[in-house]
Amino acid sequence: MxxxxxxxxxxxxxxxxxxxxxxxxxxxxxxxxxxxxxxxxxxxxxxxxxxxxxxxxxxxxxxxxxxxxxxxxxxxxxxxxxxxxxxxxxxxxxxxxxxxxxxxxxxxxxxxxxxxxxxxxxxxxxxxxAGDSDQAEAIKVVTRAHKTLIWERTRQTQRLRHALRDYFPAALAAFDDLDAPEALDLLARAADPAAAARLTISQISAALKRAGRRGDLAAKAAPIQAALRTEHLGQPEVVTAAYAASARALIAVLATLNQQVAALHKEVEAHFGQHPAAEIICSQPGLGPILGARVLAEFGDDSQRYASAKARKNYAGTSPITRASGKKKVVAARYVHNDRLIDALLTQAGTAVRVSPGARAYYDKQRARGADYNAALRQVANRLVGILHGCLKTGALYDEATAWSHHAESLAA
Incomplete structure (x- = not known):
C-alpha cells in the first residue's frame, strides 16, 4: 500500500x-x-x-x-x-x-x-x-558560505560608508573602494580626520605596497593624501572620537571578512575543480570557477531532477509567467525564485553579452523589441540556462555556433 x-x-x-x-x-x-x-x-x-x-x-x-x-x-x-x-x-x-x-x-x-x-x-x-552527489552538496556548502560572507561584507561596507559620511566625508573622496586592503589599512591607522591629514606619502605608499599595488606608488599616493587633507564639514571633537571608535570596529570586521572570503574562494575552486561537470560548466560564456560553482550548487547534479530545459528554466526563475483571464493577458517575471541562483545567472548573462557574439545579438534583439535592460538580460539568462541544460544532458562543451544557430538564422532573416 x-x-x-x-x-x-x-x-x-x-x-x-x-x-x-x-x-x-x-x-x-x-x-x-x-x-x-x-x-x-x-x-x-x-x-x-x-x-x-x-x-x-x-x-x-x-x-x-x-x-x-x-x-x-x-x-x-x-x-x-x-x-x-x-x-x-x-x-x-x-x-x-x-x-x-x-x-x-x-x-x-x-x-x-x-x-x-x-x-x-x-x-x-x-x-x-534531488539525489545530488556528495560532491555537489559540498560545493553548495562552501559556495553559499562564500556568497553569504560577500553579502555581509557589502553590508558592513555600507555601514562604514554611512559613518564616514557623517564625520569624515574626505575619506570617501580618497578611496573609491572602502573594502580595498589599502583603504582598510590606512583608515585603521588614521580613523579620524586629524590623524589622516598627518599621513605622509611614504606611509600611504607603504600601505599600497602591502595591498599588492604596482607601478609608481608615490604618484598613486599623492591624490589620496590630497583628498584626506581636504577641508570638510566636521563634528565636535568628542563626537568625532566616538565615530572613529565605531569606524575602527567596522574596519576590523571588514578586514576579517576579506580574509575569510579569500580563504573560502580557494575552497570553492578546490571543490568545484573536482566535479565531473566542472569543465562543461566553465565552457559556458560568463561562467568561471566561482560563478560556475554557484550555478552547479543551486541547480544540483541529479541527472533526473529536470525533465526538460523548460523545467530547469522554471526552477531557475528566468522563464516568464503568463497571467491570462478573458481578453487580458500579462507576461511577467517570476518573483518567487532561488535568490542565489538568479543572482548567479544574471551575473553570467551580464558577462556573456560582452564575450559571446550570440548572447550579444540575442540581447540586442530583446532591446529592439522594447525590453528594458533587466528584462533583456533575464531573457539572455533564460536562453543560457537552456544551453547549459543541453550541454549537461549530452556531455558536450559549449559551442558558440551551435548554441545560437537558431537565433542567428532568425536575425539574418
Missing part, C-alpha cells in the same frame, strides 16, 4: 502524521531531532507497511513524504532510506491550508496533516528532493 507522511519540522522536534490513500490518519507523533527521532519514524512506517514485505526497496518507494525543506541531515536520511521526499514551498503549504480552514488557525500537528494530504493528492505537482 502507499503511505503518505507529513513532516513539519521545528528546531528541536518534528511533528509527523501518517495517512493512507483515503486520507485517513493512521498515526501521528512528535519526534525528537537526530538518530532517535529518525529510528522512531522508520518504526512507525514499518508498522503501517506490515511485516510481510518481500521487496524492502520497493516498499520504501511507496512512502511519500512532504516536508518544507530540501536540505539537512534529516532530509538526507529520508532520501537514503529510499522514501520519495517532496520539498514543499511554505507558500504552497499555506495556500493549501486555506482549502481546509479559513480561520487562520495553525499548529505544528495540523501542518503535518496538511503536508501529508498534499503529497497524497498533489505529489505530481510537487518537486521531489
Amino acid at each position: 502507499r503511505l503518505f507522511v507529513g513532516d513539519d519540522w521545528a528546531e528541536d522536534h518534528r511533528d509527523v502524521e501518517l495517512m493512507d490513500a483515503t486520507g485517513a490518519r493512521l498515526a501521528k507523533a512528535r519526534l525528537p531531532e537526530g538518530v532517535a527521532g529518525m529510528a522512531r519514524l522508520h518504526a512507525m512506517i514499518a508498522e503501517q507497511l506490515g511485516p510481510d514485505i518481500e521487496d524492502e526497496e520497493e516498499a520504501a518507494r511507496q512512502v511519500l513524504i512532504g516536508i518544507e525543506t530540501d536540505r539537512g541531515p534529516w532530509v538526507q536520511a529520508l532520501v537514503a532510506a529510499g522514501y520519495q521526499v517532496f520539498a514543499v514551498n511554505p507558500l504552497q503549504a499555506a495556500d493549501y491550508r486555506k482549502r481546509h480552514k479559513v480561520s487562520g488557525a495553525k499548529s505544528d500537528a495540523a501542518d503535518a496533516h496538511v503536508l501529508a494530504d498534499m503529497v497524497r493528492t498533489d505529489a505530481h505537482q510537487l518537486r521531489a528532493v
Whole structure:
C-alpha cells in the first residue's frame, strides 16, 4: 500500500502524521531531532507497511513524504532510506491550508496533516528532493558560505560608508573602494580626520605596497593624501572620537571578512575543480570557477531532477509567467525564485553579452523589441540556462555556433 507522511519540522522536534490513500490518519507523533527521532519514524512506517514485505526497496518507494525543506541531515536520511521526499514551498503549504480552514488557525500537528494530504493528492505537482552527489552538496556548502560572507561584507561596507559620511566625508573622496586592503589599512591607522591629514606619502605608499599595488606608488599616493587633507564639514571633537571608535570596529570586521572570503574562494575552486561537470560548466560564456560553482550548487547534479530545459528554466526563475483571464493577458517575471541562483545567472548573462557574439545579438534583439535592460538580460539568462541544460544532458562543451544557430538564422532573416 502507499503511505503518505507529513513532516513539519521545528528546531528541536518534528511533528509527523501518517495517512493512507483515503486520507485517513493512521498515526501521528512528535519526534525528537537526530538518530532517535529518525529510528522512531522508520518504526512507525514499518508498522503501517506490515511485516510481510518481500521487496524492502520497493516498499520504501511507496512512502511519500512532504516536508518544507530540501536540505539537512534529516532530509538526507529520508532520501537514503529510499522514501520519495517532496520539498514543499511554505507558500504552497499555506495556500493549501486555506482549502481546509479559513480561520487562520495553525499548529505544528495540523501542518503535518496538511503536508501529508498534499503529497497524497498533489505529489505530481510537487518537486521531489534531488539525489545530488556528495560532491555537489559540498560545493553548495562552501559556495553559499562564500556568497553569504560577500553579502555581509557589502553590508558592513555600507555601514562604514554611512559613518564616514557623517564625520569624515574626505575619506570617501580618497578611496573609491572602502573594502580595498589599502583603504582598510590606512583608515585603521588614521580613523579620524586629524590623524589622516598627518599621513605622509611614504606611509600611504607603504600601505599600497602591502595591498599588492604596482607601478609608481608615490604618484598613486599623492591624490589620496590630497583628498584626506581636504577641508570638510566636521563634528565636535568628542563626537568625532566616538565615530572613529565605531569606524575602527567596522574596519576590523571588514578586514576579517576579506580574509575569510579569500580563504573560502580557494575552497570553492578546490571543490568545484573536482566535479565531473566542472569543465562543461566553465565552457559556458560568463561562467568561471566561482560563478560556475554557484550555478552547479543551486541547480544540483541529479541527472533526473529536470525533465526538460523548460523545467530547469522554471526552477531557475528566468522563464516568464503568463497571467491570462478573458481578453487580458500579462507576461511577467517570476518573483518567487532561488535568490542565489538568479543572482548567479544574471551575473553570467551580464558577462556573456560582452564575450559571446550570440548572447550579444540575442540581447540586442530583446532591446529592439522594447525590453528594458533587466528584462533583456533575464531573457539572455533564460536562453543560457537552456544551453547549459543541453550541454549537461549530452556531455558536450559549449559551442558558440551551435548554441545560437537558431537565433542567428532568425536575425539574418
